[in-house]
């Protein structure tokens with residue numbers, strides 16, 4: 001059986017991680033991937049997502065025309081952006097392990113996914129392997145709110161199901177992920193001299209403290225979590241603070257539970273604020289809360305008997321690999337694609353310790369992942385619409 005070109009895949013990962021691509025600055029990576037795919041004779045376009053989010057490129061969309069006309073189209077995606085610090089990556093190669101010099105992330109999240117897709121497309125072409133139409137999408141701004149996926153031009157896609165390659169362990173296929181709410185609260189108290197007339201003030205910090213101590217946080221139940229991640233406020237010890245900003249999140253695999261948890265946190269803040277009133281010069285002032293709550297992404301739940309899960313399982317079996325479906329606590333582009341009408345699961349690529357300067361990757365894992373993807377493309381060619 002034809003296999004992927006391991007050395008070429010490894011080298012392509014090394015090439016990609018050395019091209020800087022913080023979110024909104026993916027232009028150089030996008031240009032590289034585009035040129036390499038066009039060299040294969042693939043039609044590539046860049047959508048308008050970059051303008052929509054203030055970045056230097058949009059999503060790269062490659063439409064590979066199938067050689068098997070009756071086979072259904074399949075979708076593959078990975079994101080081009082990396083978290084910080086991701087500039088000037090100097091990969092350190094230690095046998096099969098690729099890591100960094102400890103000053104940056106590696107960016108295997110998600111350049112390993114990008115490299116796997118490109119290598120599979122090269123292998124298909126080079127070996128004339130029969131395949132269906134393929135929509136290969138390289139997104140921007142995944143790390144800053146899944147923005148590329150949210151702005152992806154869906155009209156250009158022919159596929160209804162497929163894979164995102166954007167998680168760590170190759171043995172797992174993430175099919176379930178939570179919904180998440182992002183919350184920003186500003187608590188307004190009343191400023192006063194802390195030594196002369198504290199009774200004329202309302203401490204926004206005290207209001208925040210009361211509210212937070214009334215909140216259920218951390219792990220709420222097996223599928224629900226909540227966290228206050230940022231507390232900012234106050235100016236000096238001798239001023240009763242008039243403003244505190246809280247940034248918080250809640251996640252759940254059950255959207256009703258998520259609604260309830262977010263409402264619980266909101267209510268704790270408004271209740272605490274309502275308890276703090278002062279009258280100064282005959283004017284009554286009550287603490288108040290301004291809020292900005294957004295559903296950052298929606299949960300996904302891809303069934304075990306869906307076409308994509310069945311393809312992954314069959315491919316793994318054919319290759320003597322073990323893959324199991326799993327729920328994750330995180331969100332990724334797949335959440336957005338599922339919400340937007342595709343059926344997409346998230347397969348691991350071998351990236352490890354992501355979002356840290358200790359990030360590393362074992363190329364053997366990346367090869368395994370690429371082999372599964374290639375086998376999926378092969379199997380998909382045997383399906384009929």
Ligand SMILES: [Zn+2]
Pocket residue numbers: 079109110142166
């Ligand atoms: Zn990622």
